[in-house]
Amino acid sequence: MAQGGTIVRRHMFGALVVALAFGTATSEARIFDESKYPDWRGQWMRLPVAGLRGNPSWDPNKSDGLAQQAPLTPEYQAKLEASLADQAAGGAGLDRDLICMTPGMPRMMNLYSTMEIVVTLDQAYILMSTFNDTRRVFTDGRDWPAEIVPSYAGYSIGRWIDEDGDGRYDALEIETRGFRGLRTLDSTSIPLHEDNQTVIKERIYSDKANPNIMHDEITIIDNAFTRPWTVTKDYRRVAQARPVWRESGVHREQFARPHRQRALHDQLGRPADARQEKPGTAGLAIFHQAG
DSSP, rough: HHHHHHHHHHHHHHHHHHHHHHHHHHOOOOOOGGGSSOOOOOOOEEEOOOTSSOOOSSTTSOOOOGGGOBBOHHHHHHHHHHHHHHHHHOOOOOOOGGGTOOOOOGGGGGGEEEEEEEOOSSSSEESSSBBBBBEEEESSOOOOOSSOOOOOEEEEEEEEEEESSSOOEEEEEEEEEOOOOOOOOSTTTTEEEEEOEEEEEEEEOSSSOOOOOHHHHHEEEEBSSOOOOOEEEEEEEEEEOOOOOOOBBOOGGGGHHHHHHHHHHHHHHHHSSSOOOOOOHHHHHHHHOOO
16 A cells, blocks of 8 residues: 555544544533543654564563563474474464564564554554554443454453542553464464464553653463463654654565565465475464474
């Protein structure tokens, strides 16, 4: 999608949010008082950690791959090691980004590009430039529905918290369920369980010393893990009052390298070259090879 299309999408989305908020306030005599909510307007980016190698990792304070020390069961540790071996041989392992599949939750919170948070009366929207991913967090007090349609982003229910009793919310607590897969945590493909029974709990809040820093404390409860895994991700607000919103995703030049072409065709289940006799391990097959 061209940059112009992204701008139109954001303008249309903004107009829809305003219309919905106005309609709700008019019909139910409810008024959205933004002064009660944290100011998370603007463009947010990942806060890099100096000295770490590789792509954005799940635990931002450790390098990617085995250095993450993910608390995986022996079965899923074997799947990770098989995925890493396939990547070392030029394949994609369990990574799905090369075929333009959304990273899903919680991986999208690695924030590969930029993020915007739009707060309304009954919902909060988390908009990602990467793949134009959208999270919808319901904050209207609803309970879990009897049936959830599975999705890569999951179904999120949030609750605003006033921690110091000053009448203004300080944090947004979110629980997300109802997933489909395959989903992994980063480009080295730390796997989540194929049963997709993941539960993700978050606490998003502004830094007390610097309102232009945001923290997201994320806990994953998943059957691929031996225990819940908690990390804290840090984001910074871009200084420009009117930042440029660029679309981001898998770029054409990534496919120019032979190993990227091979990885793409492995994911699609067909050889990249008729002369290729031993294609890399297809990502989905790793789930059945190990364990």
